[in-house]
Structure formats: C-alpha cells, structure tokens
Amino acid sequence: MTAELELIELIRSALADRSGGRILRWTGDDAAVVRARAISVTSIDTVVEGVHFSLSTHSPADVGWKALATALSDLAAMGAEAGEAYVSMVLPAGFDGGEELVRGMEEVAEATAATIAGGDVVRGPALAVTVAVVGWAETEAELVGRDGARPGDLVGVTGLLGGSEAGRALLERGERRPVKLVQRHLRPRPRLAEGRALARAGAAAMIDLSDGLATDAGHVARASGAGLAMSMAALPRAPGVDPEQAATGGDDYELLFTIPAEHRMRAEEAAPVTWLGEVVAGAGVVLLDERGQAVKGLIGYEHG
Amino acid sequence: MTAELELIELIRSALADRSGGRILRWTGDDAAVVRARAISVTSIDTVVEGVHFSLSTHSPADVGWKALATALSDLAAMGAEAGEAYVSMVLPAGFDGGEELVRGMEEVAEATAATIAGGDVVRGPALAVTVAVVGWAETEAELVGRDGARPGDLVGVTGLLGGSEAGRALLERGERRPVKLVQRHLRPRPRLAEGRALARAGAAAMIDLSDGLATDAGHVARASGAGLAMSMAALPRAPGVDPEQAATGGDDYELLFTIPAEHRMRAEEAAPVTWLGEVVAGAGVVLLDERGQAVKGLIGYEHG
Numbered sequence: 001m002t003a004e005l006e007l008i009e010l011i012r013s014a015l016a017d018r019s020g021g022r023i024l025r026w027t028g029d030d031a032a033v034v035r036a037r038a039i040s041v042t043s044i045d046t047v048v049e050g051v052h053f054s055l056s057t058h059s060p061a062d063v064g065w066k067a068l069a070t071a072l073s074d075l076a077a078m079g080a081e082a083g084e085a086y087v088s089m090v091l092p093a094g095f096d097g098g099e100e101l102v103r104g105m106e107e108v109a110e111a112t113a114a115t116i117a118g119g120d121v122v123r124g125p126a127l128a129v130t131v132a133v134v135g136w137a138e139t140e141a142e143l144v145g146r147d148g149a150r151p152g153d154l155v156g157v158t159g160l161l162g163g164s165e166a167g168r169a170l171l172e173r174g175e176r177r178p179v180k181l182v183q184r185h186l187r188p189r190p191r192l193a194e195g196r197a198l199a200r201a202g203a204a205a206m207i208d209l210s211d212g213l214a215t216d217a218g219h220v221a222r223a224s225g226a227g228l229a230m231s232m233a234a235l236p237r238a239p240g241v242d243p244e245q246a247a248t249g250g251d252d253y254e255l256l257f258t259i260p261a262e263h264r265m266r267a268e269e270a271a272p273v274t275w276l277g278e279v280v281a282g283a284g285v286v287l288l289d290e291r292g293q294a295v296k297g298l299i300g301y302e303h304g
Numbered sequence: 305m306t307a308e309l310e311l312i313e314l315i316r317s318a319l320a321d322r323s324g325g326r327i328l329r330w331t332g333d334d335a336a337v338v339r340a341r342a343i344s345v346t347s348i349d350t351v352v353e354g355v356h357f358s359l360s361t362h363s364p365a366d367v368g369w370k371a372l373a374t375a376l377s378d379l380a381a382m383g384a385e386a387g388e389a390y391v392s393m394v395l396p397a398g399f400d401g402g403e404e405l406v407r408g409m410e411e412v413a414e415a416t417a418a419t420i421a422g423g424d425v426v427r428g429p430a431l432a433v434t435v436a437v438v439g440w441a442e443t444e445a446e447l448v449g450r451d452g453a454r455p456g457d458l459v460g461v462t463g464l465l466g467g468s469e470a471g472r473a474l475l476e477r478g479e480r481r482p483v484k485l486v487q488r489h490l491r492p493r494p495r496l497a498e499g500r501a502l503a504r505a506g507a508a509a510m511i512d513l514s515d516g517l518a519t520d521a522g523h524v525a526r527a528s529g530a531g532l533a534m535s536m537a538a539l540p541r542a543p544g545v546d547p548e549q550a551a552t553g554g555d556d557y558e559l560l561f562t563i564p565a566e567h568r569m570r571a572e573e574a575a576p577v578t579w580l581g582e583v584v585a586g587a588g589v590v591l592l593d594e595r596g597q598a599v600k601g602l603i604g605y606e607h608g
Contacts, residue, residue, distance in 0.1 A: 024343070024444050025447075025449055028450075028527065029382070029449045029450050029451070029527070030347060030378040030379075030381040030382050030449075030450065030510075030511060030512060031345045031346055031347035031378045031379060031381075031382050031384070031437075031439070032345070032346045032347070033343060033344070033345050033382070033444065033447055033449075034343070034344045034345075034346065035342070035343060035444075036340035036341060036342060036343060036344045036440075037340065038339070038340060039328070039337060039338070039339060039340060040337070040338045040340045040344065040438070041335045041336070041337050041338075042335055042336050042338065042388070042390055042421070042422060042436075042438065043334060043335035043336070043390070043422060044390040044391070044392045044422060044423060044424050044434070044436055045392065045424050046392040046394060046424055046426050046428075046434065047426075048394055048426055048427070048428040048429075050428075050429065051426060051427050051428055052426070074334040074335045075334075075335060077334040077335070078333070078334050078335050078337070080335070084346070086346055086347070086348040086436050087348070088348045088349065088350040088434045088436075090350060090352055090432055117346070118346060118347060118348060119348060120348050120349050120350055120434075122350050122351075122352055122355060122356070123352070123355050124350075124352040124354075124355055124430060124432060125352075125354065125429050125430045126428060126429045126430065128394055128428060128432060130348070130350065130392045130424075130434040132346075132348055132390050132392075132434075132436035133335075134344070134346065134438075135335070136340075140328050140337065140339075143329075143337055145329055145333045145334075145337075146332075146333050146334065147333070206334075207334060208334060223332065223333070
C-alpha cells in the first residue's frame with residue numbers, strides 16, 4: 001500500500017458523517033453521493049505554503065483549520081448552510097503532518113456541522129490544500145450575493161476588524177502574544193450562523209472579508225453598481241489594532257453586508273453588528289474621517 | 305488589478321454556461337449557486353507538474369484537458385451525468401499559460417456538456433490544477449459504486465487498454481508518433497456516455513482505470529468482498545501495446561465493470577465492451593494465461 005493510500009485510510013477513520021443520512025456514499029468510491037437539497041452553493045479555495053501560510057508559524061492543524069474555515073467563509077457570505085467539504089492535499093516529500101492537518105480540518109467541520117465527504121492526496125513540491133465546499137438552501141431567495149447593494153442601504157459588519165493582520169505581524173516577529181490576536185490569524189472562524197441570520201433579516205448584499213475591508217467593499221460596490229461610504233472612526237477594531245489595519249488587513253473572515261434601513265433592528269437582533277456607513281449612488285468605496293473627508297491611500301478599489 | 309484578477313476575468317470570458325438555466329449564480333460571487341437535482345455526485349482531483357504531467361511534454365491546454373477529463377472520469381465511473389466543475393489553479397511565477405490551460409479545460413467541458421462554474425487562482429511554487437466536479441442523478445439506484453460485484457457476474461471493459469502508458473513512454477523518449485498513442489496519453493476521454501449507458505444496462509460495480517487494470521480491479525474486488533478473474537489474452541490492446549502495458553498501464557480512463565450474466569446483451573448494446581472474465585468467490589485479482597494459470601508479477605492488488 002502506498003503512503004498516499006495509508007494516509008487516505010487514516011483520514012477516513014478520522015472523519016465523522018454529520019449529514020443526518022444525506023450522504024449515501026462517501027470516501028472509498030469514485031465519488032461521493034449525496035441526497036441534494038433544492039439549491040446547492042459551491043466554492044473552491046486553495047492555500048499554499050509560503051503564500052497563504054508558513055509552516056514556521058502554522059502547525060499542520062492550523063493549516064487544515066485555515067483551509068476549511070476560509071472555504072466555509074464563502075458559504076457564510078452567501079447565507080448558505082454548510083454541507084459537505086471535498087479536500088485535495090498536495091504533500092511534499094518528508095512532510096508527516098497529513099494526519100494532524102486533517103484533524104485540524106475536522107475540528108472546523110465539527111464546529112460548523114459540515115462533513116468532509118471525499119478527497120485526494122498527491123505528492124508535490126510544496127504543501128497545498130484545496131477545499132471545495134458545498135452548502136445548501138431551500139430557495140434561491142434565501143441567499144445573498146454581492147450585487148444587491150442599493151443607495152440608502154446601511155453598511156454593517158460582524159465582529160472586530162484587523163485582528164488577523166495584527167496577529168500575522170506578531171507571528172512574523174516571532175511573538176505568540178497577545179494570544180487572542182495570534183489565534184485570530186491562525187484560527188479564523190467562518191461566520192456561518194451570522195451569515196444565515198443576516199440573510200433572513202433581509203441583507204441585500206454580503207461578502208466575507210478575506211482581502212481586507214477596503215478591497216472587499218470594492219467587490220460589493222462593483223458588483224452592485226453602487227458606492228459604499230464608510231466612516232474610519234466607526235470601524236470596530238480588535239484591541240491592539242490600528243485604524244489602517246482595520247481598514248485594510250486581510251483574513252478576518254467577518255461579514256460585510258448592506259441592508260435596507262428599515263431592517264436595521266432585525267440585523268441587530270440577528271448578529272453582533274457595527275454600522276459603518278451607507279450605500280451611495282456612484283461607484284467605488286470611500287472611507288471618511290471625522291470631518292467627513294475621504295481618507296486617502298486606504299482605498300482598495302478605485303473610487304469614481 | 306492583480307495578475308490573478310486579470311486572469312480570472314479572462315477565464316470568465318472563456319467560459320460557457322451549459323446548464324440550461326440551472327446555474328443561478330456562478331463566477332464573480334463568493335460561491336456558485338445551482339438548482340440541484342435529486343442526487344449530487346462529487347469528486348475532487350489534483351494534478352501537479354512533475355508528478356502527473358510535465359510541461360516538457362504537455363502544453364498548458366493538455367494540462368487543462370487532463371485535469372478536467374480525469375476528474376469527470378470519476379463521474380463516468382458512477383454512471384452520473386456531468387454537471388459543474390470548480391477549478392483551482394496554483395500558478396508558478398513566470399507561467400503565462402493560464403488562459404490556454406483554461407481553454408483546454410473548456411474543450412473538455414464542451415465535449416461533455418459540463419460547465420466550469422467557479423474557481424480560484426493563486427500563486428505557488430509549481431503548476432497544480434485541482435478540479436472538483438459535480439454530477440447529478442435522479443435516484444440513487446441510477447448510480448453504480450465499486451462495491452456491487454457478485455460471484456458469477458461478468459467482468460467487462462470499455463475501449464482499448466495500455467495506449468496511455470505506451471504514449472507516455474513515447475513522449476518520455478522525445479517521440480510524438482504514433483499520434484494516436486500520444487494523444488491517448490495527452491487527451492484522455494472520460495467515458496461519461498458509456499458509464500451512464502452501462503449503469504442503465506444493469507452494471508453492478510464500476511471503476512475508471514486511472515491506476516491500471518490490475519490495481520483498479522483490486523479496488524473493486526476489495527470494496528465488493530469478491531475476486532476478479534480475468535484473462536490476459538482477452539485484454540483489448542491498442543495497436544503497439546504489449547500485454548503488460550495493457551494489464552498495468554495507468555491513465556486509460558476506460559471503465560471496468562461487472563454485470564450479472566443475464567445482462568450481457570444489454571451491456572453490449574450500451575457500449576463497445578470487451579469481456580475479460582468473471583467475478584469469483586474469494587478476494588483479490590487474478591490474471592490468467594492461455595492455460596488458465598495465474599500470471600505472476602502483474603497483480604496490482606494482493607490476491608488471497
């Protein structure tokens with residue numbers, strides 16, 4: 001039996017089926033067979049050693065956690081319910097963390113009621129993990145895209161910003177404290193419950209913050225054909241985070257959303273949200289200082 | 305705009321939606337949204353430069369073809385209908401074949417009525433392409449796993465064997481002829497129509513031949529708890545292929561199946577098949593010579 005097959009056996013034994021009987025066939029056949037719900041929601045993401053993480057700062061379990069958590073974050077941003085994950089790992093010669101990596105992934109799966117239902121293990125020059133995630137919804141109307149922002153909508157965000165970037169900077173300097181910031185970077189949490197609740201509350205557009213608030217707000221603005229005007233002072237910052245980290249730091253995996261103003265209360269009941277500003281006519285993203293002037297140099301997507 | 309985003313734009317413009325309106329959202333949002341059919345069938349596969357192909361013998365279009373074709377082959381082996389593909393590419397610095405790679409993939413998608421519905425492009429040290437494919441069926445009973453082989457079933461295979469391995473050997477020696485063998489290696493064809501037709505004809509177990517007949521037959525034997533006895537002389541060989549290449553050469557992506565003997569005619573009407581032998585009690589795979597003696601040294605999965 002090859003090392004890949006041995007690892008696949010180990011992986012199988014580490015996985016739990018949380019589908020409630022919807023998974024009819026899974027690991028061990030040519031493909032997984034799942035009883036579908038009405039609408040499937042699918043995304044694929046890859047993390048690569050030296051690009052998205054470093055084994056000098058991330059344990060194999062951290063890598064597995066990150067790979068699955070960031071993929072699931074895309075489902076959160078749609079307001080979908082997590083379903084199955086399919087995992088392909090490229091393992092370099094001499095890397096013996098495959099089993100630990102899968103255990104880190106299984107921790108996220110357990111926390112989000114997802115099931116790792118299939119995968120592939122191959123050799124290659126550097127550690128890379130690709131995760132395709134499938135979420136489900138009963139109707140298309142339950143889901144939220146990037147393109148629904150309309151002038152007058154409020155712009156809100158879940159959680160605190162900049163913590164992952166601050167944690168990354170700490171790790172780069174060889175520091176592991178404050179633990180909260182470092183964990184923000186190593187163990188991001190996909191906001192699945194918040195995403196579904198905000199979708200039910202009437203969110204019009206939603207995106208997860210992977211590239212940083214300024215850049216990701218630009219994606220919403222572009223897809224919606226509208227502008228997003230937000231206040232720098234309003235950005236909810238994790239302790240120890242400066243305003244620029246909050247505005248541009250990546251990998252927070254909080255949800256940025258817009259919602260018609262009449263649903264403000266419903267959004268506040270749905271999730272811990274901070275209001276950042278509003279959707280305006282025009283295009284692009286503008287961050288405003290206390291005097292209502294545009295802050296220069298922090299805009300991820302071109303204004304105008 | 306980053307090079308990755310530019311490439312993603314190019315990719316989007318190269319893709320066609322063949323879903324007949326089932327794809328509600330695709331590239332450009334956090335996840336693709338698809339109107340599901342009753343049963344989803346999902347597989348994920350990765351090909352890596354230097355392991356599964358070499359850019360010295362494969363053009364970027366060949367790489368794209370191979371990545372999608374081999375993933376779809378897993379759906380063929382289940383008897384599923386091809387649906388959507390989700391593609392993640394790791395591109396090394398200096399590689400400028402991303403667009404051509406996607407065009408090669410789109411050629412396969414067109415030939416199989418599949419739709420490339422989403423993807424990810426990241427940087428990394430070596431070219432790697434991961435494809436998650438989703439196929440569909442109306443009922444679980446339409447599908448065929450590896451575990452259904454029963455003593456007395458006939459064992460059959462589609463197409464000709466060993467051509468890909470012979471083509472690979474030619475390419476390794478710097479030869480590009482005979483073109484047919486080289487193309488067998490560079491441009492494998494997923495047997496989707498054959499897989500569905502054989503499933504409808506009553507196939508009891510099925511697998512696609514990626515690791516070679518002997519090894520893949522072993523997977524069926526193990527999953528089914530039965531033995532597969534096949535005649536070396538019966539193996540359908542591509543011209544220029546020796547018996548050992550036919551028995552052990554990988555990457556043919558033909559379908560090996562078992563079927564109750566009463567469905568023999570139905571299988572022959574469903575696809576061009578060659579009968580190799582039968583399912584027997586016991587475990588493992590045995591290849592028999594003309595005198596009915598086991599051929600030694602060609603058995604991919606342990607007999608006994």
